[in-house]
Amino acid sequence: MSTDAAFTEADLKLFEANDEKPVTTVPPVGDRSRIDLISGHDIEQSQIVSRIGQIPFLSINSLPDWTVPKGTTLMLRLDGARAGDRFELTLGRKRILQACPDALVFRALLAAHRMSANITIELRDAAGSIVQSSEGYITPDHPGGRDVSLHKPLLATFARAVDAATLTVSVEIDHADETSVVPPYLFISNPQLHPATQSEGPAPYVLGASQAGTQEFMAKLNPYVVGASSVVVKDQVITLPERPRGAFSDPSFSGRSLHVNATEDGVYTLYVDGAYVSDAHLGIGRGSVPLPEFLLDGGIHHVAIRDRHGLFVLYETYEAFPAVMTSYDIICRETRSPLPYRLAQQASHRYTSLGRAVAKISDKGEAEQLAHAHDVVTKGFDFLTRRDYRPLAFKIYTAPQVSIVIPAHNKFNITYSCLCALLLAANEATFEVVVVDDGSSDETARLGELVSGITVIHNEMPQRFIRACNEGVAAARGEYVVLLNNDTEPTAGWLDELIEPFRRFDDVGLTGSKLVYPDGRLQDAGGIVWRSGNPWNYGRGANPFEPRFSYTRQADYLSGAAMMVRKSVWDEIGGLSSYLEPMYFEDTDVAFKVRAAGYKTMFAPLSLVYHYEGRTSGTEITSGMKRYQEVNRPKFKQRWASAYRSAGEEGQNVDIEKDRGIVGRVAFIDYATPRPDRDAGSYAALEEIKLVQSLGFKVTFVPDNVAYLGHYTDELSRQGVETIHAPFAISVADFLEKRAAEFDVFYITRYQIAAKYIDMIRRLAPRAKILFMNADLHFLRELRSAIETRDDARLADVARIRDDELAVMRKADLTLSYNDVEHSVIMSHALNAVKVVRAPWVVRASETIAPLAGRQGFSFLGSYGHPPNVQAVEWFTEAVLPIVLSQRPSEVFHIYGSAMGANIRALEGDNVTAHGFAEDLADVYDRHRVFIAPLRSGAGIKGKVLGALARGVPCVLSPVAAEGTGLRSGYDCLIAEDPSMWADHIVSLLTKDDLWMKLSTNGRDFVKESFSVQRGQQTMRKAFQAADIYFTL
Known part of the structure; x- marks a missing residue:
């Protein structure tokens, strides 16, 4: 919940002490720990004290054109004001600021007419002495009024002040227009005070009870006491709130919004799966509540609207939210195999049918084993019995591509389930399995008798994780080695996707899977190590389908639960480090070792592995093996301090910080996701993306139709391109509003697309460069076609197209065109108003060609x-x-x-x-x-x-x-x-x-x-330099 939200005068009412008539029963007071300092319009003229000059005349909301909408504006008319005049305004008379127990933040909106002034916000004790203060300045450049953007925000932060009793605004006039017949005005709108730290969550229901003197007590209402009618605070009875009158009807969901009819306007709260998500502002009638992105995962969620305090459920439902909004029939028609079958409406039934059909195959060999593996995985390792432990047989390869090393210590049910998952998860890559039985005392010690085709290494005494992994890799025969925790469930294609970055990019040494919790939440999408030396699981708890978690990128480290290393690199760096024995931080350390040896460490997003975290080593960091997480933390920091010292501050700008090995960010905008096997324009777009990547930029691709196109979208993701699609952005405009400011360059293809968004980009990202890829000169193409077909009506439209196309070019920083003839045409029309450069075209010529013999037609x-x-x-x-x-x-x-x-x-x-x-x-x-x-x-x-x-x-x-x-x-x-x-x-x-x-x-x-690629890279670099973009590789 943002701490910058606006609050009305009814948001919080504090009851003042009454020395003569103590209150014995009071109603509940307000609903937030934020105090509106001019709530109830109870500011009096006597609260202004003049030090030099006349006392200003005070009024509240008396001038409608100069009052903030739905807020409170204090208006001070300064008759006869002169430079040097000083006055003080006390806010919150008799209010005790200990009601906010932490450090305090004061916020207000300032505006001024015909004057400039120094503004000092002062905390004072009961005797009137200044305890703390903060200064600001206001000029007529901020005239105020109904447009909040014309006010100057004032923010003052104070350390916790036990003795603070009142808050005073001290004004010293620096300049006043003495020639005008209209006096100067100072406006102070929505002055509020709140704790400096506010937790995410619904507005706490604050109770107030007065007693003799000037002190006031507060307590947050426990939602579990709502069944009662009152509570006692400091010997005073306080009435509890009644259920709100608001009701909701005719709910519907579309995209990322819940649409509902409300009978009462106000602020409500949105809850998902029992947890607070955000505030929801609804008026009477049809309204919309934005839904968070983590819902859009294809799963079923409980959605509820409650009152603003989260005490009463006013509406609730269960709903399944799609992770993709492009209809399955369109995907089938517009993309190609492999299709994303999980998106079909029948997917869950087909999954069940597959299991039953395989089970009925009469062959007692591989098909029967596959059916058994399916049953074990769907049953879950917690519910396996001895009858489930049937013999398993893995295929034996003389030269496997991959060696999967699984360390195991007891918990045989978990290891057996993992082996079944490996049999079930089909891959093109061949593999062997090496299980290191690390001193187990259960059935794990006899694993080799039950499972054939794998290598089992037995340790008489537990060597623990690092030694067990090193021991297992020493026995590996594959080109690649995978470290896999036994409490994981790999999915189809996971190995192939881990290998993919090695094939696509140079000097890759290590890759890691996307780890997902069993409930579908993201556990890890490539780790970040901060300047503090602390590692983070990026994306933990989020929606794994979000585009920001779904593209190949360099990462600081990859989780050891499922990571792949080229065997030659493993041998070169010496495997897992002994200084971290027995376990923890070894995966972070090995990633730093791989990079120190000159290789990349990359996150492979389409390699999806479910991880039942903590089932092997526990989750309590103060006991058991998990305690070594804190033991090894300082060891890791000391070893690699020079490597992470240039990283960002912990927890700051996470989505920016995660992208390593880049020089900047480029957003590509085109009409649709490239399909290079369907048209030359798509081929060109993909090659241009690759060229821009080769210059060191991270690329984000935004199709105008925001459609997910299965294979084609996934191919961009594999290439390291963040590809935006609905429902995570419902339009290009939606995306730009949220993220335009993060990009250094916008690369827009086709003039119709550029015309739609170029002005918006200029407004939202004024410092970014805009490169317009002309693709082909549209008006020239239309002119030739109209002449060829003798179409006079079409010919008449060419002038409009020409003007529109040239208008886009004039607004862009640079126009790229493949064709020298088109360059001349553009320059003949635009003269020096357009900067045009040659666009690269890349063709990868085959080294051999098919023979002439046998060719026909x-x-x-x-x-x-x-x-x-x-x-x-x-x-x-x-x-x-x-x-x-x-x-x-x-x-x-x-x-x-x-x-x-x-x-x-x-x-x-x-x-x-x-x-x-x-x-x-x-x-x-x-x-x-x-x-x-x-x-x-x-x-x-x-x-x-x-x-x-x-x-x-x-x-x-x-x-x-x-x-x-x-x-x-x-x-x-x-x-x-x-x-x-x-x-x-x-x-x-x-x-x-x-x-x-x-x-x-x-x-x-x-x-x-x-x-050639080399010529294309040179041409693209020259184009960027022509737009004054020199920070390339």
Whole structure:
């Protein structure tokens, strides 16, 4: 709960002492430990004392235009005021400040007209002597009024003052306008006093009881006494509150909000699973209550609205909240395998069906074992009996990729369940299991008799965790070693995902899984070590599906419960350190050792492991093995102090601090998540993201449709890109409002997207640079298409598109474009108002190409949601194909691409095959003899052409298709300008092997030279430097 929340005069009422007539029964007093110092409009003129000059005239809320909405504004009219005048205003007369037992914070909003003044906030004792004070200053630059932003916030913090009795505002006028007929005014709005530290939670119901003198006592109401009608405080009876009258009806949930009709306006509290979450401000009628992100995990939660003190449940329900808002049918249609089957409505039933179906398989071998493993895991290790301990058999590999080392000391049921989970969790990677029986006295000592295909090392006496792990790794044969606690349940693909960062990134030495509690809450998403030397489990207790926990990144350490190390690196650093024996801090220490040896330590978010924390070593840090956590803490700090001294302050800016090994942050905004196998624009977007990452930046990708697209979203996450999707952000605007200020650069693709958000970005992140990726010059493409189709109406719209596109360029710090021709067009229209640089295009040329023998026909590839591709295919089949077939009647034109409509399918015949979406680009490039690009309109660079050249396929191109590439006709490719030339070039490549070989070799060499990763990185760095961004790797 924010301590900056606004409070009304009814929020807290303190009862003053009455020397002559003691109160014997009083109603409950207020509901917060924050005191409104002008509550009840009870400030009197006598509370102002003039030291120099006239006494100001005092009023409250007397000028509506200068009163804060729903608040209280004290207005001081300073007739005849002059520089040097001084006066004092006592707030909270007879109120005892010990009601706030901690350090105190004073807050108020100040405003001034025709004057400037020094403001001193003073705590005074009963005799009027100043105990503590704090100073501020106010000028007419803050005129106040109904707009709170036009007030100057004043905040004063005081140490606990036992003798403080009153709070005084002392004003010394520094300047007053003596020429105006209207006197100066000073406004003090919503002056409040509260403890400096306030815990998260509902507003405490504060009880007050007066007694003779000036002292006042308070007690927080225990919610368990609500059944009573009164309590006694200091011998005085205090009436307890009645159930509020508010009621709620017609509830509904959408996205991240609860919508409900309220009968009473006010402040309520939101509870989830019995715990306070936030305050909820609702008016009469339909209102919305924002829901916290941790709810959005696909699980069922208890949601309740209570009164503002959390004492009465006014509405409650159980609801399942989705972790993904993109409908499953859209995911199935727009992405590709593997599909996120868990999102299907039938997922839980299919899971049950799988278990039953496998159990019924008559084969008594592997399928029966799989069914048993499933039963053991679903039953839970706490409920296993001896009858559940059936023999298990693991596959034996002569050269396993991974060695899984599991230390175990007693608690056989936990180890057996873990082994069953390993059998159940399918992976592509081959593995062996090494269990270190560390002096067990239960069935663990006979594990090797029950489980075959694993290595069991028996220690007569317990060696404890560090020695047991080192002993197990010494017996490992795999390229990678995994340390796995026995109180874990790995999930499908967990090993493959741990290996993934080693394959994608250079110099990776260690990876770690995402650990999740059995109830679905996040336990650890890669650790942070602070400047204090203390480690943190990042994300503990949060929603594991949140994007901030779901992308590969460097981490300070990875939990030893499930971490992978390359075996050669383990040997190089000497394994787990003996100075930390018997256990604890060894995982943090080994990560520091890996980095000291020059390797990266990385969090692998799609490797998900459930961890039943504390089942092996307990949770009490003062006894048992767990006590070594505190014993080893100073040892670790002493060893690695120089390595963590540049880290942040403990607990500060956690979501910023977690990202290691970066120079800055870049937010990419595009219309949708890249699908590089579907269109060239997506391919380009992904390559540009990789280039920006190579410059040292953390990348966050925000699609305009905020859709989760299964495989494609996960691929970005594996690449280390934080990918935003609903329900965690309901729109790009929602994301920007929350997080725009954290980014150094915004990289926006497509002018329509940039036009929507560029002004908002400028407002929310004024210091950030905005790079506009033009992709292709939209108005030029539309102009060419309108001319080609003779569409006068479309031609008339080109001027508007041009103006809109250039307007975006003028607002951006830099425009990137692939095409030199487009550069010239832009500059001819914008002159010096737009800074344009070349955008990189990267093609990874294959080292070998498919042989010429066996290739047949010619092909085209494109997305048919893009009109120029439709025009190209239709024109070619009508104007060129008949000429080719007149010379080569048996040739076939192969059409590939996504979003293929009925108009393209209708072209099929004996000499035309419409294949549709190509799962494997080898089908497009390696099976056919010629690639064609008969584009009649369009703009930008043609990725399909460069892709074909990189695979060694000779190309016949239109001038539009060749534009901006630098290709030379007759040397790297063939360029055709009319149907007969098109037919001649295609037939030549179909019949002349020497020409085919020449263009194949030259085209591939050209791409390798001009569009390499190294050239792309140089081009991207130059682009950043052109926008005055020099902090790159």
